[in-house]
Amino acid sequence: MKLAVLGLGNMGSALAHCLLKSGHDVSVWNRTPEKAEVFAEVGATICSSPNDAIAASDFVIICIKSHTETVELVNGLSFSLEGKTICDMSTGDTSDADRLVAILEKQGAGYMLGMINAYPSGIGGDETTILTVGSAGTWDRYGSVIGNLGGKSAHVGEKPAALAALFAGLFTVRQGFMFGMIYGALVCQKAGIPMQVYADQLPATIKLVKDYHDLFARTVPTEDYDNAEASLKVYAMAQEDALKTYLSLNAPADFIRLMHDRTKTAWDDGHGDRQLTSLVQHMTDA
Template identity: 30%
Template sequence: MTKSDTSVTVIGLGLMGQALARAFLKAGHDTTVWNRTPAKADQLVAEGARLASTVGDALKAGSLTILCVTDYPAMFELLGAAAVDLNGKLLISMTSGSSTQAREAAQWAEQRGARYLDAAIMAIPPAIGTAEAVILHSGPQSAFEAHRPTLSALGTVTYLGTDPGLASLYDVAGLAMMWSVLNAWLQGTAMLRTAGVDAATYAPFAQQIAAVVAEWLPGYAEQIDRGAFPAEASALETDVRAMAHLIEESEAVGVNAELPKLIKAMADRSIAAGHGGEQYPVLIEEFGKVNT
């Protein structure tokens, strides 16, 4: 470990906050920590961290401050105290929340003289400090670039843009992708189990299908961005017949068909609107609508 000139403060020492602080320590950064329950800092102090007695003292100690607390209201409560001076500070919130909350937090911080970056951690605590930990950042690019080397101690850091809400939006978009893939796999697994095929046997085939579909994404993205959906592979009216088959087979073997019924209902609406001859990504119009 080589000592770094950049000092870091970590506020909030849940499992993730502890992992963040530990990664900074391992990278040689002078690391100050604070938590409502001081005992959570004991092991980090033993490893070389400095425990601040107050939030204000913690902020004074670091060149940048990482916030990893329960939610945005908790962050406002901690930083909004009269004794806390935010002027000139760089705050990086790694607290989960909505894009609206992130934008409001950025404005709130700027009004108090601080610079603000919002961040989303796409990893579990044990992965922090490795390349597998992806950390998304949004907000002022100059603030990010100035501290990129320090933030890289946490994992693979990415800058998304100046809109502070982008990190949160990417976070939930990633969750939508993750759960959709898992839900589709569970649907198929449930069907195959009725024929005595176990999940482990089906999983490699499911991986192959997922990999093939992933290869379609760049081309489909081009169609969405152009707003033109020529049926190069198959038309939606063809796909909807396959959806009906999936629903029929699910019900025939006694498996829940709510998920494929939901997607088929969206496809049916798109076809009714005149898009039956277009390719599957035309459903972006349905996904872009608020339920009424």
């Protein structure tokens, strides 16, 4: 199996190094040739153009700025991609991904789109996850390659929209946690609490995140929201108390207000005795 990595920024370089360490036959290309030259020392074939790298390979990983740039790269090739499989690890929205897939399918190429949930230093780790979508059979043929790059990697479907939605959802979780810490810092600052004191208390709060995940995993997939140990209305009342504190201290309150308003609306609509996670059902049905 012959592989290629196009784009040797921090992430692309990490991908190429990992594949070479795993014993794969790897060709590399980068717009700035100097970045590619160092890979000759570790066994890669250095290519002077995308044409050369892709022509020499069965499975091509592209890791540049965006799906749009990948489309431009593919459209600039001088030969057909029939029989090749292109795995784009670049970023972009659903429309960009759909456009890329349409071009690849028209040329008879297989496609895979990947979402890397790690920093470059995590590539090759047993706990690292790369989530992919791809045309039929691509995971069976090349899933082991992606597994070399991340031990917890998985195939989640064929449609590009699935990957874009999953990225948006998981990104929201991470950013929601960060913004929670930021807004928490703002209200504590207003009350004169030293930021070090606030930061020192965060680990105890973080421990509850696992409990929240366990509740979510137990209730949302099965849509079983009854028998709540702490009901939605209990959370709504606690959120109201927190909102009043933000307002009384003149701290930015839009984040906690969003949570309170969503929860209070569900309570008013009859979900008060159910799990807080029943908001998924309530907001879906709204």
